[in-house]
Amino acid sequence: MKLHQLKTISIVLIILIVNSFLNPLTAEGKEPVDYVNPYMGNISHLLVPTYPTIHLPNSLLRVYPERRDFTGDLIKGLPLIVTSHRGSSAFNLSPFQGNEEEIKPVILSSYDQEKLTPYSYSVYLDDQQIEVDYGLSHQSAMYEISFEKEDDVYLILNSKNGALTWDGKAASGFQSVENDTKVYLYLLPEVQPKDIFVLKGSSLGKKTFTSGKNACLVLKYPKGTKHVRLRYGISFINENQAKQNLKREVENKDMGTIHATARGIWNKTLGKLLAKSKNEDKLIVFYTSLYRSFERPVCISEDGRYYSAFDGKVHDDNGRPFYTDDWIWDSYRAHHPLNVLIESQKENDIINSFVLMAEQMDNFWMPTFPEITGDSRRMNSNHGVASVLDAYKKGLRGFDLEKAYLACKGAITEKTLAPWSGKPAGELDRFYKENGYIPALKEGEEETIPEVHRFEKRQPVAVTLGTAYDEWCLSQMAKELGKKEDAKYFFERSFNYRNLYNKKTGFFHPKDSDGKFIEPFDYAFPGGMGAREYYGENNGWIYRWDVQHNIPDLIQLMGGKEKFIHNLNTMFATPLGMSKYRFFAKLPDHTGNVGQFSMANEPSLHIPYLYNYAGQPWKTQKRVSTLLDQWFRNDLMGVPGDEDGGGMSSFVVFSGIGFYPVTPGDPVYSIGSPQFDEVTIAMENGNKFTVIAKNRTDDNKYIQLATLNGDELNRYWITHEEVAEGGTLIFEMGEKPNYNWGVK
Secondary structure, eight states, rough: OOOOHHHHHHHHHHHHHHHHHHHHHHGGGGGGGGGOOOTSSSSSSSSSOOOEEEEEESSHHHHHSSSSSOOEEEEEEEEEEEOSSOEEEEEEEEEEOOGGOOOOSSOOOEOEEEEEETTEEEEEEETEEEEEEEEEEEEEEEEEEEOOOOEEEEEEEESSSSEEEEEOOOOOEEEESSTTTTEEEEEEEESOOSEEEEEEEEESSSOOOEEEOOOEEEEEEEETEHHHHHHHEESOOHHHHHHHHHHHHTTTOOOHHHHHHHHHHHHHHHHHHHHHHOOOHHHHHHHHHHHTTSSSSSSSTTTTTEEEEEEEEEEETSOOEEEEEOOOOOOOOOOOOOOOOOOOOOHHHHHHHHHHHHHHSSSSOOOSSSSSEOOOOOOOSOOHHHEEEEEEETOOOOOOHHHHHHHHHHHHHBOSSSSTSSSSSOOHHHHHHHHSSSSOOTTTOOOOOOTTTTTTOOHHHHHHHHHHHHHHHHHHHHTTTTTTHHHHHHHTTTTTGGGEEETTTEEEBBTTTTTTTTOOOSSEEESSGGTTTTTTTOOOHHHHTTTTTOOHHHHHHHTTTHHHHHHHHHHHHOOOOOOOHHHHHHHTTSSSSSSSSESSSSSGGTTGGGGGGTOOOOHHHHHHHHHHHOOOSSTOOSSSSOEEEEEEEEHHHHHTTTTSSSSSSSSSEEEEEOOSSSSEEEEETOEEEEEEEETTOOOOOOEEEEEETTOOSSSSSSEEEHHTTOOEEEEEEESSSSSSTTTT
16 A cells, blocks of 8 residues: 555544544434535426535535536536536536547536535546546645546636636636636646647647637547546636645645545534434435535635625735625525524624625625625615624624624615615615605506616515615614614614505505505416516515514504414415416416415515414424425425525524524524424534424424423523523423413
């Protein structure tokens, strides 16, 4: 056995031994990362909810096999980096053996024997008879490619839209993505190729530089070449930084060491939540969901610097990681609160990054949809304010609250409230300020307001309700800062949802500019594609409950607790009212249905917990357990719909533990039905909080009684402070509801 092989085995053994002390699951033969199934949810009803992503937690470098979808029979070369969730690979590497005339910018290959974990990938390209192994770090990675034929060996490196050059030792270059953002590559083969070509059209020329669309370098190795090992680094700063990233992370390391290091990182990260259960599928769903919650946002700091697409400059990070690619429209609901719970310092850094983005942009406005390429201002409302407030109310102090408040206030009062727009406030916003709601267009009325997106429309009910919540968050932030006038002003405006409440129907109903409800109206099937003319991706049954910040008032609006419960029950029991074909043709995001309820879209996530607030905690316990069992499973269709890189998966994680943050910004969790015998939360303050569910089985989903640190707990909620202090929450579970538990 060679010396380097002995060294690799020794390193792997040391890492595994260290992990065994950190992770009690090892004693049972598995570690947390072994319960992750990246293929879970790769197929769904209509959308593609998840991708089998290989990455380290919140890291810049992410890849997944490029194909049409999971069932795609051909794979598009090998990916080098995916710059956004649901994006295609920025660079592509195609190994090839055959006639030069068949070389293309990207080779489509038949494949088999694909094996994928969060930190490794291998596949057999069966037509080509090529074996591929892959391992990665945060900003660099390595491919080992084995060739079985005796033909010449070619490696086709494609920038798609950029430039590539060969310097006699390595390939380097860039690809332009969006908004003048470039991603840079430095790729170093361990064995030098025989020849270097540039592919133009269908012909090869002996050159070492190429640029433009499908800029391709072709590395040729002689017949008889059996193995090629490539290391590469990725950067958003420049090619030299990509080279430095390679040297720092993977230089002189073999595949076994890279895999073992990455596996150790994942086990340490996932091990912050240790779940115990005899039901392995439940553990797989739980840890796969937890893995997905680390897909975004991504840290783009590289050796203390980062490129910001928010001003097009390279900045020093001053010792703090800079994060972007965070779809706050939904991640504020459960994803950010999960960070607060188990990775509070990371959440501090994320919010600090938000404030920096606001400072770097032309207007000092909190971002709404920050991506690698800048703030795309997608979706509706400005829910960054909720994440700031939630973190602060739960004790995080690693960001400037005053700056964050001003940025949030600017985004809500100076930027237009029109969805998918970063334009300044205009006519629509003046109307909202004066009347307290966004007006809807009457049937056949043409849109004349320039800031309204042509496809996304006004979404007047969704924007009114979402902004009322945002303004409640602003009022609470102003209160913390001693800004009494602002606190009073925004608190009063936080009741604007009342302006669209239709007492006759019990729904939030769009009004025209004259203050009249749009009639006739169908709450199940309104407003064109995605219900965008009135709501947004979901119908009126879902937005009926979109008052996260004032549920007691919503209960009163509906006529009291009994009527509130009745309305909840009716939503789950009311059929679509039309064929699925017709319904989903108009509402493709509104899948995962139980009656009119949709488990597949984030505005629904808090709804099952609302029974708690109206005196029927047992119904929340039933609903949460049933929905998790129905829609989140260890299979290819195990995610019901719109999983946005952690947004929905964090609901599964919280619900698996046994509680959920219904109102981000209020440091309280609403109790559901714990899914495991035991879950231990290891927090960064050094404390541990354990949730034990005695007698928990599939049938025993109902809480009979509970104790917190030995004292009886007869309420449906628990504070963040109680969790953060550490301790033990014990539930006695049974198969029939205890109708009295949690009612008082």
